[in-house]
Amino acid sequence: MSNGNEIKPLLIKDIGSVHPINQTKSYLLSLLSSYGFTSIEGPEIETEEFNFDMLNIKKTHPARQMHDTFYVENKSFLLRTHTSPVQIRAMTLNQPPFSYSSGGKVYRKDDDSTHLPMFHQVEGIHVDKEVNFAQLKDLIYKIIFELFGTDTKIRFRPSYFPFTEPSAEVDILSNNGKWLEILGCGIVNPLVIENCKISPIKYSGLAFGLGVERIAMLKYGVDDIRDFYKSNLDFLKQF
């Protein structure tokens, strides 16, 4: 192989890799950016106010129990259980219209073959006048078609999240004929909008959240979530 004028073997460059979870996260944030969402960041150590109270997650909600949430410094703080508080912080500082996306690490007190105590989410929120469920469906269709192709079969199911109402979970039909849950979404609960000092009479919002590991597993064909965090170079260098 020729390297300039001199004939030498090919000099193979040693290329490393961005972690597949961060590649997937960046891809999703970039995709959301194309729909007008601005990426924002926030702390992983949060307060109960921003992680739960502002999101209409009541004191009695099971997610707030010690068995589900990591608390820090005698319950002064907690490890955020979702990236929604990042959006809440931005909402308290700005008036609509806005579209924010947030991506990053979140923590739940889980550790088994399909759940890890640390994982990643990408979430989006869009608040404007007259935002409705029909528009939310359009956006979700666009995101899923972009991720999995325009022939993907999609199913919306009613669900329950304290911060959205109506709430939905969205499934796609996999090759083996089974429905796979891909994301959760809904119309932002007016109580949440009001908590952020925004008029729920004047404004409404849509919100959604995706598990980055779930998307990465499907897109790369990884069948064990723990493989992402073994730091094995044979694994990482493929990405």
Add this chain to the structure above:
Amino acid sequence: MKILYEHIISFLEEKPSIEDISEKLFQLGHENEVSNDIIDIEFTPNRGDCLSAYGIARDLGVFYKFNHWLDIHNSNIEPLKIDFTNNCPKDCPFIIFLNIEIDGEIKKYQPYIEDYFQNLGVKKNNFFTDMSNYLAYEIGQPTHCYDFDKINNEIEFNNVELDFEFETLLGKKIKLTNNNCIFSSNGTPINLAGIMGDKSTSCSKDTNNALIECAYFNPESIIGKALKYDLNSDASYKFERGVNPEFLNIAIRRFIKIVSEHVNISKINIYKKSYEDLIKKVLDFDVSIINKILGVNISEDLYAKYIDMLGFALTNDKKIIVPSHRHDIKHQNDMAEEVARIIGYNNIEIKDFIPLAKDKLPEPLPADESIKNFLVKNGFSEVINAPFSKHESSQAMQIDNPLDSNKNFFRTSLKDSIVDNLVFNENRQQDSIKLFEIADIYTKNNIVNYEKFLCLAISGRVSNNYENFSKKLDKKYLNDLFKNAGMDLDLDLIKKISRDGLKTKQKNEIYCLEIKIDDLPKPPLISYPNVKSDKPFFKYKKISDFPSSTRDISFLLNDETLISELENILLNFKSENLKEAFVFDFYKKDPNNIKIGFRFIFQSRFSTLKISDVDEEMINIINASKRIAGIEIPGL
């Protein structure tokens, strides 16, 4: 929750198939699986009203005619004289006690009850408890059965701080601590309210005289207790999600009826007490709000029809009266969800989502992509580690409830975990390791601080190509790397890591650099594009956990034009077990005297390769190279 198909359709006037019911349940938001005649349904936590055969049939009432008729005891019941004191009516605002005495032989259970025990695999206990369990399954109202002869006629309800050993009716001993809602008799706790009664006062097969407690507990007073005491309680599951306070009287009368189908009742007396008024929730009937939330255009008449289908009342002055079992309906968005469930989420037509105009958006935040891509271009691979650490320091934030009690601090440095990653790879025969991690470090100093850090760890060869094969990753390498990118690093930041205590036999030096992203020398790195942006997703190849075997082979070439041909054959050699091949050595004395060394690394996904397996692979490789004239393998 598992519910028998026959029990659901007993409350429906039509008789849809189990498949139809399953599909409608999905539309209503109740994930389910059908197996034979059993539907296993997963309910969202806001739908406590559905946790029974009656409740789920009532929810299906939007599609099928719901028959709300229950066969209950309708006759008058004389009052029960019981010395009951409720010291915490906020925790238990509604309560009924029923004293029921039976005599004679208990008949074989009615088929609909026998099916419950047999087909759902529920363990039978004693007559009263069995009837209580069936009632909770059928209509969703838990009841607790005391053996009335084992308690005095005095019961007290409290929410008190306790330090008391309590033996449940299932024989499990638990230590009650902090505040608990408790029923006591003569000062002794006899029932962990809404969760489980104690053993000493519970019914047995010999019980003929029972006291049935049927109550509404405030979910906030009950939540988390069953989990705290590791009790598997169907009652607490229902109370935590909210039962219907208006249904207590019906429930207790249904209990009497079921009992009467099995044995002669010689005496019944009842005690009822409400400590607050039941206030019905009222919402405005305004279809325009519903249309606005959903983006649909339904008429007022259709909305009124939906409200009727839901079993909600609509008054003449256009107010919606929310039934008492629907704790989840609080505002117009909840009504919108009800309408959407009836229409079917999948039947709501989409409307264009119009993104916000870009020029109205704030500036995007600066990203770390540039430094990442610079490192990737130079052979570094990114790792992500959980932030839990065993290292305590004055600045480390402590986790109150860690998963691993040995890792109960938030890390204040990325170094330990990345060195662990490096050692992990050394032990997997990696001899050129370049890792990096970028993450926030959290510290406490009156307030919580966090800053983004970069950490690098290196050991072994610079890379596997022939120019760098014999060069070692060291302090100079890191310094030159950044210097060549226009950044002068403070050399003191590059630390040599001691191998003391590291579980590896490798002896290469390990170097680590940890620096705040904001402290990276200026000027900042110029933008490095993502080197792999052209293929964001692909199907990865499963990695092997078995050891690899390495073989080197040198060739003498009498013509430099043969280099390319040899490379083409050897670097593209197809073999299931060939993990990697590269040129590690190259020496050109002159164009007709060239030495070129190839390294082959073999690894199987299924087993440890034997020497003979590798030898066979090498013979195939050598034979392939022999097809080229002018190539010689010294020593062969």
